[in-house]
Amino acid sequence: MVRYLLGRILAAILVIWLVITLTFFLMHAIPGGPFASDKILLPQVQANINARYHLNDPLFKQYTDYLKNAAHFDFGPTFRYQGRSVNDIIKEGLPRTAAIGSMATILALICGTFLGIIAALRQNKTADYVATFLATIGISVPSFVIATLLQYYVGFKLHLFPPIGWGDPNQLVMPVLALSAYPVAQITRLTRTSMLDVLHQDYIRTAKAKGLPGYIIVFRHALKNAIIPLLTFMGPFFAYILCGNFVIEYIFNIPGIGQYFVTSITNRDYPVIMGTTILVATLMVTFNLLVDIAYTLVDPRIKLTDQKGV
């Protein structure tokens, strides 16, 4: 177990290093520096800017400097926001992104499993069709469309919730709803299938034969095994919450990591793009490791060893 964990942590560090390296060289391979597209600058000014951001150093030195700084979580200055570092932006944006993300996660898990259970228990009845229909919509409509429609009809037309902005708890409602639409749909589908699987197994019949009440059978016996397949979805789920936030924050004008990321793409603000990428990749790697460990805790049949083969 300890050996496995150490191996995994080493592998995770290797992955993050590779991500840093790849992003660094990708960003530098893009033709035209961050200041090239602007109005023509005096050569003096250009030289000063280059000196200020160490753009004159040899590429390899820039790379090692960046690695060294990234090792103690210093991602350097931004190109576009005067006097602010990437760290400032992350420090400011991450709590907002985390707030929306975690709320959407909780909502998606609760709603998704709930809808899934209901659909499975009422298979081929109205409740099942309603749940499946909702899940189908969540999967097939792009999140930016859902977000826009919510923003316009619920926000502007019905005045139920403020359509944009950040700061008021009411402003959280629609972004969280829009962000969780897709994961709710996925979780509903997954829970429904695995619930149906489990409900037909012998030990459920035994539990019924013992005369246990329905809710105990569902929650204590069936659900425990039915949520195991859900864990495999947690990796992609987390990736979706992180990256789906890009769109949602942009639409609802929430100054989180995602919005900074999208605007820095149009601004070609490389340090922000790189910092965000590394942050997201680090979060993903950590999360995947946690999911793997959780797997063994939930299902003792799975052993934490170096898996050979498939």
Next chain:
Amino acid sequence: MSLPLDSFTPLQRTQKTDAINRPSTTLWQDARRRFKKNPLAMGGLIVLILICLFGFVGPFFSHFNYYSNDLSHTLNPPSWVHPFGTDELGRDILTRAMYGTQISLAIGFGSVLINLTIGIIYGGISGYVGGRIDNLMQRFIDIIFSVPDMLYVILLMVLLGSGLRNIFIVLGIEYWVTMARIVRGQILTMREQEFVLAARTLGASTPRILFKHLLPNTVGQIIVVSALQIPAAIFMEAFLSFIGLGVQPPLVSLGYMAAEGRGNIPGYAFALIFPAALIAILMLAFNFIGDGLRDAFDPKMRK
């Protein structure tokens, strides 16, 4: 007691008792039969054919094209001439949606073709060669897998610049990892199965085993994964269009239209809802077909 040798006379064989009398159904016939029995999958297929007709034949019946502006008819509501109205440059939304469907479908199929090629070669080599090379190739896949695909699609698009060709490339090299994993897993598990052993015992050569026994069995899985990756690619393109890294105007995709329609939503919601509905229908059709194909090819489902 000893038996004389001539008491062992061979029995005259009158009929082959172990002969297979009924014509055996091939994997393909089996799959096709099961697919046809699945109403959702068949419905998806019919809808997909209709959408293909809409995208590829529709433009011949339209009086408009996707790029000409008509500034005297901007933002028209739906009418007989423009069944879905016009956008802010006076372009017919129905016609643009036809071309957008073409492009979106092309992106779906094109990028899946690219990832198929890479994935099959990579996964095939990894699974067939095995050993240390396999291990190394798998670690590489693990690394790519641990970075959210959306993130690296965005980075590559930033690097290559937006445009249709680059979308093909980027989406093509995004999904091959899944394909490679599937192909490798299939080949690995099947290599050890009894039917391969049986074929080997009967003296089949390695190429025969590979092409007659292993690959046809992988093809089912490959088709299933492809069918589910096509809508994913269309979805990803819509997302890219939204953040401004998609197709370049005047070219149009469904995602681009929806992203563009967002701007006019007060009063002209149809400019968003029509392309968005087309995307949703496409997604559903492909997902139903994919699910149907999985059920059709999955041996576990056989009764």
